[in-house]
Amino acid sequence: MTEALGRMNRSKLYEQVLERIRAHVAEKDLGAGDRLPSERELADRLGVSRASVKQALVVLEAQGLIDIRHGGGAYLTTNRLEAAPVEELVERRRRLPEVLEAREAIETKLAELAAERRTKDDLDAIDDALAYMGAEIKRGEPGIEGDRRFHEAITAAARSGLLAEFMRSIATQIAESRNESLRQPGRPTRSLTQHHKIAQAIRMSDPKAAAAAMRRHVQTVSKVRLLNWNPNEEP
Structure with missing residues (x-):
């Protein structure tokens, strides 16, 4: 032993x-x-x-x-x-629901605006991000950088300085939620599929469809194992 x-x-x-x-x-x-x-x-x-x-x-x-x-x-x-230290994990679990709520509210609007305001350059940036994430997943990686680039490209396409500032202000927390989500089994591939649906709605200049696709995506991101853990549960 x-x-x-x-x-x-x-x-x-x-x-x-x-x-x-x-x-x-x-x-x-x-x-x-x-x-x-x-x-x-x-x-x-x-x-x-x-x-x-x-x-x-x-x-x-x-x-x-x-x-x-x-x-x-x-x-x-x-x-x-x-x-990670348990204390750090407890703190991440505490703030994660609010971060996800903020992401759903802000990113849904960003997708809607992107569908209305996107340019060809914006679509190219979105496609580049999709390709990058796809390549990451093929290498067996979770696609974290490609995911970041995709959401960043949509934020840029929305052309809303204030919303972009909000996104920058919670960038660290967004990165945490991204990492939590993309560690779930099968999640990188599912997220990439949802990204393609969001991109297609933006490409078709369909604000309602873009917003709905983004909302479904962030709701999927919200389904993480960390939120199923109760640190106060007594064994």
Whole structure:
């Protein structure tokens, strides 16, 4: 039995379970695709409840570090289990709903205005962003930079200085929501498909369709694992 997964002397909080799992991954030199011990095995070897283990695994899943397959166990998605501090994760979860609300309100209007005001150069920039994101996804990447370029191109096409300023003021928070969303399994491809629908409505100069497509897209972005995690839940 490894030292990292040696029994704890008393029940610990899930933050401490996280540290033991991280130590085990480093000790065993595990990487992407490798399977973690089962919940039952982790609980037995650490001397804690399965609820505590499950809470720790949920935190790792919310950060996109593991893939929990129902009935199949938990698998690493990265070569290094570098989980963010729990306090940072709690803060991100607290502010994420408001960021997503702001994105839906502002970006829906930006898409509508872009459909009314776009130029050929704007359409070229949007197409370039779509192509860039597509290439990222083909390389097995989440498409973060392409996504950023796409939304930036729509903001530029809307030609609204004040709305663009609002977007810049929450750029850091938008980046967080983008990262959270594109870490979801299958999300990069789905987001790219939705981007194409938004772009088509803008290309056709259809403000209502552009706004509706953007609203559906941001609502999809809002469906992230982090919001399903309750940091106050007692194991």
